[in-house]
Amino acid sequence: MNPNDTLSAFSLLLCVLILSAGRGELLFNADDNVVQLDFASFESGLSEPTSGKLVQFFNGFCEESQNFIPAFKNLSRKLYKWHRLLKVHVLDCGKDENDMICSIYSIRKTPTLRYFPPSYKLAPDNLGTEITHRNPKEIQSKLALNLQKLDYFKMFKRQDNVAHIFQTHKDIEYVAFVFQMCLDHFLPHLETGNSMEEKYASQGDCNEDNPIVSLIGRNTLLELLPYRKVVVRIFDNHDVYNKFGISPVPNLVVLVNKAGKLLFLTPEMDSSKAYVAAIKQFLIFVDLKPQKPLPKTPPANISEALRYEIFEQHKHHPSRIYRADLERAIDQILNVKFPGTTHFAGAKIVVLRNFVKLIYNSSPLKPEAREKLANLYYSLHVKKQLSGVGFKNLLLKSVKDYVFDGKQYVGCIASRPSLRGFNCSLWVLFHYLSVESKKLKPKSVLLVFLGYVRFFMNCKECDMKISEFKKLRPIANVTNDDEQILWLWEAHNYVNKQLAGDSTEDPKFPKIQFPSERDCPKCRNNATEWRTEEVLHYLKGIYTLKNLSWFGMSSGKHAIE
Template sequence: MELDIIGIALKLWLLNALMINCNSAAISLKDQSPIGGQGLYNASDDVVILNATNFKTNVYGSTRSWLVEFYNSWCGYCYRFAPSWKALASDILSWNDIVVVAAIDCADDDNNPICREYEIMHYPMLKYFSVNAHPPSLGLVIEKGDNIDSVRHNLVSRLETEQQEGRGSTWPNITPYRNVEITDIWRTTSSNVKYFFFIFENTDSPLGTEVILDLHRIGSLQIRRVTSDNELLCVMNKVTKFPTLIAFGRNESQRVVNVRVSSRQGVRRAIKDYVIARGVNIDETIGTTVSHDTAWNAENAHQTTIGAKSLIVKSREEQEEEQRSLKKTDDYLYQLDLENALRYSMNNEISQTKSIDGEKMEALRKYLAVLAAYFPLRRSNTYLEVIRDVVKSRTTMTGEEFSQLAKTTEEEMSPVYSGLPHQWMGCKGSANSYRGYPCGLWTMFHMLTVNFALEPNKVPQADFSQDPAAVLRAMHGYIGTFFGCADCAAHFVEIAGKNRIFDARSRDEAVLWLWRAHNEVNARLSGDATEDPEHKKIQYPAAEHCPACRYVNGSWNEEEVLQYLRTKYSYNSIKYDGISGYDSDVGTINVGNGSRVRLGRLAKEKRTTAFGWDLNVFDISICVVLYVTSAAILVLVCIKFAVKRTKKKSHINLLFKA
């Protein structure tokens, strides 16, 4: 009885301490490198790489505007988008005194607060920052569109609006020419200008602005755009088709310049040829752009074909040939993969959301409830239970508050995890940009669905215990709300709706639903640019791992598939490879409800405290336990004295009545 009281008091005290102190973590966590890898851009690209240190000093107060991609290095869509972003940066490099193309990796732990502050809800997200922007400006979202031209056109539209609103006064004039008289254009033109060009175009065309920006560094040229709604000027110059290019020389009459191809490159080439023919020297490197349109369209067509690919059952011979061509891999469930997925989810991904309330809060509660009940943390699930209970007691919280809650709880109960972060086992890719966290998240949810089915009475009092689709419901809420890759999340939600995710009538049916969905995703991504060349997207399980899972005609034997999944993802099958340097027999203390808090760990690493003492993790753990135990005893002593005082008072009252 006394032990139970101590346990309950300890857990209540810990909950209260975490809720009060979640905004001021006492000991910083070590080795919190991003699981996503080293980023998608490097110094050889024309993309400026931003981070938490240089972001605000570059973007705010700048004489240039900034177009920033917020991305995540493990996000498949970001990986596919990166070549296009590099191409855009190269394509408009001559504009870099006006607008800078940049990127910041939100998978990097150090950048996480920046991405949260700027309300990055999915990846990739493009934001435009005006000239001389200052806090609290968070930038304007620029739509990505379907191709590189769409992104550039959206940027051009933004730049035009900026100048019309009074910003960008040092830029070349990209607003439409509104005068009806063009004979006196030289009065306000620099003496260095030899030729003046008018580009007549439709009102919604980005062509004129793009050509002006492409050639604005050539001091001998002045270019203005005239839109088709300036009817009087069009009539006066006998312009009846768009685009039309008219040139003016200082001592020449106006001429209509022949444009062979009515495109940005065609107009630029026509201007260049015209002035060179008249003896004006132009640097050959200025205004030169490489067209990525063909490559982009070919890639897009390829992606569309893959995206439309249906689940076609291959012949047994085709499957066996495919398997022989693949590098042999193991087929195990690793604790490190599960913990790394959980760690990144808790410490990085959820915290990206600026404000968690309403449906987001409900999704988070369901996710945490399932994790607290069925995630196999080796050193007890009290870490998850505490976070679950704190979140359950709140109606709203910020992503930063959740981040501090997760990290503070982890520090208070250290060690929570078995191994070092960003060390994958079964989910390790052939390069840092492959597999990793997305693979780990799939693995984690497979494990949860299977053990929810294998141990239905593990947590009978849980709110979700009677719902066979509880894990799928938690997964659907998490992916739709918190998963950073917008493209991936949208596809999963689409699959969930099409295949009726919540209609699972039994826990085993939920296990099979997730298996089918995973194979559907594999079919869509097979051959994709994000596919690891050494770990092909196959229809799993592979024949070598489960020969009985397919009939002779190649179709699935779902009874055998279910048995395979129940075996592979059960707690008993978890492998602990890669986990070393930790003592599995360190003592624990009971805190009630069958949960236990680990007292500490023996480790070689040391931490220097704020007082300058060189204490190892074991020393700090002992101090924390002694502090917690002392507080619990103090609470019990207070309760005991209060009870005695109450009894004494009652006894005195009885004497007076007598």
């Protein structure tokens, strides 16, 4: 839990969010034919035996994932007509609890689309079939090629029994038999798919070595899936006609009902569109309706959906510290606060150098940032004075194209603009540095912290309160790393107490004396007396590198492993 948070504040805010929430606050929902999986439901979801699965591995904080949301929503709604044979799922790789799954399935970027067959079981050489296309028609084409391998598309043979189909599918009323038109038999079927892969695959249709369903038969079957009381079967053997007591003719659909009565339909031309039209016309006549269409849904409000997800994280994981907050603090300091300074000299440039050294030694950033920060530090090391513009130029030269993945505050989210945010993340950053900077001299973190507050922090009250606390707890008394951690904790609580209830306080996140009794029951002997050994143990536990959450980062842990 972040220092300024309380359970009552979380509960109140979450209630407000839930009561005011609409479906638009979710990135994906069932009314768009999308079911979200997580670490607990993923394996059982993929092992379901009756249908194929399309899974999008996404990260809501990733810009590419966000850009793909509208197209994927439209695609999933179109795929609803295939719902009998295909389920559409999403898995959020941005959540810590799903990270192991995304690592196992080698998800290196988001969004990633994979197709999984029915009864899928994980194997090292089978992590699903990746679909690299982003065009909806191309994706549908790839899915159709995979779906046609299902038992549902097996050819109806001379020895097969029509009655067995009705026994297997007890709720159906009609079986529609479609003869696939092949060059060896009648006329070449000219129907092609949506992709070059599908067109190429169709060239080998309908021969003894490759007895797969033709595109006409397959597409007819797919288009009629919304009619749950109808099953389509394809046959490619003239002898099957004898089963129905008729002679082989082109463009013929045979309908059989439960009583075994035959009805013959003649489509206007040899195409799945004509076949489907003929069958649908009959179904209208006998008053058989397709499945109900999906309800209309509003476009996903991505920013509101992410805020909702952030508050859900607070609710379920109150003691997590987020990399996104640390990145936001470092990004703001390096790219806004320091470049906005008119001139660095004397104590100011010492604070600047030592801050970069701290981040270099105990960086919560991605691995590639370490070398870049080292270059920046050595560039600053030889400077006795520097302008803000000069620092910006050094930063651009050293850090170059490094991208900060923390795009918004998570643990430091505010109920309205101008509250919490950077100031909250600054405290979190220095608490983290006080725990992780074990290799540096005692007081190193505190000296940088005090220097930053004095020279760069746009909060006169904070500077004044910290100065007051320094008189109560002289920094000269800090002689080791543990005392440094506790000094910063006491200073933070002192400032919280002094500023509680003023205009800087977020009403949804009151400034408290942390940790709360809920977060650390052992940290107090009673309502007022702290047990510093337990507090120290608590601080070392939550502000350590291994406890940092990847939630809120545009690239997850799995993407850099």
